[in-house]
Amino acid sequence: MMATPKTKPRFRRVAPDQRRELLIAAGMACLAKGGILDFTIDRICAEAQVSRGLITHHFGAKDNLLAAIYETMIGQLISSVEGNVSGIGGIIDGMFPDGPEQRETLRIWLALWGEIANTPALLKAHRKQYARYRAAVENALGELARQRKRQPDINQAAIMFISLVDGLWLERSIDPRQISAEDARAACWRLLDLLFGPPLS
C-alpha cells in the first residue's frame, strides 16, 4: 500500500469578502510601516502572502483598495464614538490609549490624510463619512452639555474638539515623544471643562 503522494495545495481559495479584508489588513500594515510610498502592489501582496494579481482582481485598481482602507478606518472611528457607553470620557480614552498599540493606527491616518486631496475616490468617501463623524461628536458633546447644564455653541465646540484631537493625533503620529497619551487626554478634558464648565459633582 503506497503512500498517496498528496501534493500540498499551492494556494487556498477564499471567499471574496474575506480576501478583501485580508488585503485591506495587508495594505494597512504597509501604510503603517512606510507611509504612502510603501503602499505598493508588490509590498502589499508580499505582506498578504499572495500573488500580485489579486489586488486588481478584487479591487480593480490600487486606489480602490486605498478607498476601502479609508472606509474601514473611518468606520471604526465612528463606531467608537457612536457606540460609546460611558460618554465622552470613554471616547477620549479610546482616542488616546496608553502604550504603543495606537502608533499603527495614527500612521495609517497620516498616510490617508495626505492622499485624500489627491485621490478623487478618497475625497468623495471623506466628505460623506466626515459629516457622520462630526454629527456623532456633536451628539456626544450635546449630552455632556446637558449633564453640566450649559448651552454653549455646539457647532463651534465640535470644530474645536475635533481639531484639537486631530492636532494631537498629528503630533503623536509624527513623533510620539513630543506629547504623551496622558498629556493628550488632559488637553481634551481641559478644553471640555473650559467649554462646558467643570464637572458638577
Add this chain to the structure above:
Amino acid sequence: MMATPKTKPRFRRVAPDQRRELLIAAGMACLAKGGILDFTIDRICAEAQVSRGLITHHFGAKDNLLAAIYETMIGQLISSVEGNVSGIGGIIDGMFPDGPEQRETLRIWLALWGEIANTPALLKAHRKQYARYRAAVENALGELARQRKRQPDINQAAIMFISLVDGLWLERSIDPRQISAEDARAACWRLLDLLFGPPLS
C-alpha cells in the same frame, strides 16, 4: 559685414545657492500639486525647467531636497511667530489668511508630515526645529498672559494651542470647505479667551 550667428546658450549657469532655491521652489510646487507621490526627480526638474542630473548634483539625493524643503517651511513658520509685532493676533491672522493662497502651503505641510517618520533626515530636522517653534509659541502666549493678568499653565496652553492650530490646518488642507479661515481664527481666539480670560478692556 555678416551677422554673427550668435547661437543662443543652451543653459545658464547659476550660483549653487540660487540653484538650490530654485529646486526647492520647484519641489514645493510638486508637493502642493500632487503630494509626496508627485515628488519625483522627473517632475521636479520639469517644473524647474532643468535637466534630471541637477538634483543629485546639488543635493546628493532626493531625500536631502525634501529635508531642505522642510527647513525652508519651518523657518518661515518660526519667523512668522517670532517676528510678529502685533502679538498673538498677528500670528493667528498669519496662520489663517483669507483667500486660497494658503492652500499650497498647507498641502506642502501635509505631504511633509506624512514623510517625517519615514525619512530619518526629516525626523532629525523636525525634532530640532519643532522645539524652536514650540518655544516661540510659548513666548507669545506668555506675553498674552501678562497682558491679561493671568498665569495659566503655559506648557499645557502651548500644547493645546499648537495642536488646535495643527488640527485646523489639517482639516483645511484636506478639505477647505469644512472649516473656513474665519471659523479657524475664531476657534483660536475662543481657546485663548477661555485659557487666559477675556480681553481686559
Add this chain to the structure above:
DNA sequence: GCGCTTGTTATACAATCGTTCAACAAGAAG
C-alpha cells in the same frame, strides 16, 4: 469520481523610478 466555475498564480508589458557618469559648454580668470 467528474466537470465547471472562478479564485489564484505567474508572466509580460510599457512606463517611470532614483542614481550614476561621461561629455559638454558657460563664463570667469589670465
Add this chain to the structure above:
DNA sequence: CTTCTTGTTGAACGATTGTATAACAAGCGC
C-alpha cells in the same frame, strides 16, 4: 583670445511601478 573651472546636460543603468492577461487548479455541485 586662450585656458580652466565647474555648473549643466542627457543618455544609460537596473530596479520597481501598476495593470493586463493567459494558464492553472481548488473545491463545490452534481
